[in-house]
Amino acid sequence: MRITIFALTLSAAAACLAVPAAADPxxxxxxxxxxxxxxxxxxxxxxxxxxxxxxxxxxxxxxxxxxxxxxxxxxxxxxxxxxxxxxxxxxxxxxxxxxxxxxxxxxxxxxxxxxRRKAVCQRVNQTRDAALAITGGAARRTFQGVETVNNNAAGAVVMTGTKAMIGQALGSIGGAAAGVASSPAVLAGAAVTVVAVGGAVYACSE
Structure with missing residues (x-):
């Protein structure tokens, strides 16, 4: 019994030594x-x-x-x-x-x-509802007059257009997405880019 416990102790010690130390940041x-x-x-x-x-x-x-x-x-x-x-x-x-x-x-x-643009993005919503609504396939088919880019690698939907066009597109979806259209970031500039990715929505304007 003592030999077994001693062997297990050695095995545990060896395993600890084999684990590499975490790199300093x-x-x-x-x-x-x-x-x-x-x-x-x-x-x-x-x-x-x-x-x-x-x-x-x-x-x-x-x-x-x-x-x-x-x-x-x-x-x-x-x-x-x-x-x-x-x-x-x-x-x-x-x-x-x-x-x-x-x-x-x-x-x-x-x-x-x-x-080199003067636009800066900021997050405009605190829930996933708006992002899910904008990235939905049915919603994307309703966009009118908006340049829509589907970034497949990132799973993002990028919409670019005038403030009025973006507002109309988001309003056509309704619900949480429509609320994004009235956010200060969207209303700030004449040309606006809205990005829905990772469960959040970002508005980019000058």
Whole structure:
């Protein structure tokens, strides 16, 4: 009996030694809205290469902003997964040399928006109802005069149009989706982009 207990103890100790220690987080600084924001990330995480380019590795090694763009995007959109963040890019302001938010569009090598617009996105609903209504197949067939892009990889529906067109499209769905049309973010600009992804709705306007 003693031999069995001793053997089990040795086995348990060996198993503990075999478990690799958790990697220490890498500390970095992101410049957001003119203020330095301290962040941290795991450099050993899976899929890092898919989110972090070689050019960005060199850039963050000597620049003021030492955080990878995907780390900044995660901080700005904590409710989304990396896959669901695909429609978005970081909006950079040259005057303050900082990230001012995120917009819809293609990313450059630094995760920033290739198209320099003044639009910034913000979440406009607190429930999943509006997102589910907008992404429903039947709802998408009712959109009139709205440019609709179905981002299959992210599972997102991206609608772009004038404030009036977006309002009409959302109103045609009714319910929680119609409520999005009256949100300040949608009413703020003449041209509006609405994104439904990850159980949330975002409005992007200047």
């Amino acid at each position: 890498v500390l970095c600084v992101a410049r957001v809205n003119g203020t330095d924001m301290p962040l941290a990330y795991d450099k050993e995480e899976d899929g890092l290469s898919a989110n972090y380019s070689l050019r960005e590795t060199i850039f963050t090694a000597w620049g003021r902003d030492t955080c990878p763009s995907y780390v900044v995007m995660r901080a700005l959109t904590p409710e989304l997964s990396d896959e669901q963040r695909q429609p978005f890019c970081l909006q950079h302001d040259k005057a303050s040399d900082s990230i001012i938010g995120y917009d819809v569009g293609d990313r450059d090598a630094y995760g920033r928006c290739k198209a």
